[in-house]
Amino acid sequence: MSNTTKVLPLLEPEVPETVVPCCPPLTERPFTAEEAETAARMFKALGDPVRLRLFSAVASHEGGEACVCDISDVGVSQPTVSHHLKKLKDAGLLTSERRGTWVYYRVEPSVLAAMGKLLTVAPSAA
């Protein structure tokens, strides 16, 4: 039975080929200074516990977006939350949009996929 070979469209609404070609996998070849600069910026953005929690909260929220009020319970003051959300936004990991009273943040799916590719264990290496 070829049950596993069914290429059913497991809900890939986003995550298209538009994955930003930031850098090759870390294991493919030594990064250039420029590549390292770019990739480090993204890693750095996730290199703080509070930001990681905020990002995870947004990413795991209904539809990949969340109101600030829903995720700001991470143990720091609200200005600090805002500060970190801005950093994530500056790093290109989140986007924000104001809808009436509340501000909603949502993840940038392509960036997530790009980072995942960075950490791919080179299959050809072996």
Add this chain to the structure above:
Amino acid sequence: MSNTTKVLPLLEPEVPETVVPCCPPLTERPFTAEEAETAARMFKALGDPVRLRLFSAVASHEGGEACVCDISDVGVSQPTVSHHLKKLKDAGLLTSERRGTWVYYRVEPSVLAAMGKLLTVAPSAA
């Protein structure tokens, strides 16, 4: 979402079970403070351009290991290289071993895989 509820085993090829169970994918559920602390430590280690270049140089080197002398051309002084390699080691991303005159660093493949999983776009989320 009735049609999409098929939980078919969408090709989970390698990624051995030896992957350290640090945290769930970022998109699965909000990280706890503890998970965030752990994961952030790894991201932080790669959040510096110099460290990223060093790590990439080691990871892409023959057999996933490299002598310091082979990778220390990243534009900073030798003590700084040593400092960053120590940080990567402390973060659990590299291991070192002295063989005669030279010291060799090698990647911790399980950690790489674990981080890759973190950035997995949750297939069940949606």
Add this chain to the structure above:
DNA sequence: CGTCTATGTTGACATACGTCGAACCAAGTC
């Protein structure tokens, strides 16, 4: 042993970073 090469460690310094309180802006509500 002495010396040379390859790395790691220490101390110092400038900068970046995380955090908060206070002030400020944006939408609703009265």
Add this chain to the structure above:
DNA sequence: GACTTGGTTCGACGTATGTCAACATAGACG
């Protein structure tokens, strides 16, 4: 308009970080 709630920006402060020069350590090789 005034008041309330949600969120950002500003200014300040303490700490962490990246960097280097100088020194220390570990083998190799006479």
